[in-house]
Amino acid sequence: MxxxxxxxxxxxxxxxxxxxxxxxxxxxxxxxxxxxxxxxxxxxxxxxxxxxxxxxxxxxxxxxxxxxxxxxxxxxxxxxxxxxxxxxxxxEGGPSSTIVAVKVEQDVVRVRNEARELAVALGFSLTGRTRLATAVSELARNIVQYAGEGEIELKAVIPSGLEVTARDRGPGILNLDEIMTGNYRSKLGMGLGLRGVKQLADAFEVNTGAGKGTTVTFVLRVQ
Ligand SMILES: Nc1ncnc2c1ncn2[C@@H]1O[C@H](COP(=O)(O)OP(=O)(O)OP(=O)(O)O)[C@@H](O)[C@H]1O
Ligand SMILES: [Mg+2]
Known part of the structure; x- marks a missing residue:
């Protein structure tokens, strides 16, 4: 053809x-x-x-x-x-997404491995897989560190790539603008997690606020 x-x-x-x-x-x-x-x-x-x-x-x-x-x-x-x-x-009603519960450090490894497997299945290159695994780990680790528990959903967007959604019902991020402009200094880490994910991703969105938890969604094209 x-x-x-x-x-x-x-x-x-x-x-x-x-x-x-x-x-x-x-x-x-x-x-x-x-x-x-x-x-x-x-x-x-x-x-x-x-x-x-x-x-x-x-x-x-x-x-x-x-x-x-x-x-x-x-x-x-x-x-x-x-x-x-x-x-x-x-x-067509098929099981298009995988949801992994995230609570402890071990879950970070689990969800990263799930993401890697799905990326292989979708045809991601080694670089693409590494990017995906890095971004997924950042969001999973944020859930463990700041929200206590939550979940990550991995959804194949056929044929283009993968959509990842990290959700929790934690305290929410009150200073998102400051964080995303890079003016924030983290107490626990380097404060580059969310900005790093945004840079790696092809689309990125955060929905957060006091009392409503945090939902971060990003899309990575097959690469
Ligand atoms: N799921 C979340 N719930 C509540 N607060 C969060 C969540 N994720 C991030 N935050 C807040 O946003 C800040 C910035 O997060 P980000 O991941 O960018 O950096 P970090 O976790 O501080 O450091 P790094 O990820 O570089 O180790 C965190 O310090 C934390 O205060
Ligand atoms: Mg972080």
């Missing part, structure tokens, strides 16, 4: 083309096509278009085909995971 046509199909959310894009990261185009064609023949999904339920149905068959072509089973798992992410869209 020419690249302008591919861009158009990605923009219109053509799932089959997104599946092919993921597969082509792991195997040749020819192998990718034959894995999909074979899987669709084995199941009932023979129509032109592919929907998410059909993708879930053909995943085991694609898995089997990939294991024939790829030597490293870990890479097959990674690829299947990426396809699983594609098969779960909120629009």
């Amino acid at each position: 020419p690249s302008d046509a591919r861009a158009k199909s990605a923009a219109s959310g053509d799932l089959l083309e997104q599946v092919m894009d993921v597969l082509r990261r792991y195997v040749s185009s020819t192998t990718a096509s034959s894995a999909v064609v074979m899987a669709r023949r084995r199941t009932s999904s023979a129509s032109e278009r592919l929907d998410r339920a059909q993708l879930r149905e053909i995943l085991p068959s694609i898995d089997r085909s990939l294991r024939l072509f790829m030597a490293d089973p870990k890479r097959v798992d990674e690829c299947i995971k990426a396809l699983e992410v594609l098969s779960c869209s909120k629009a």
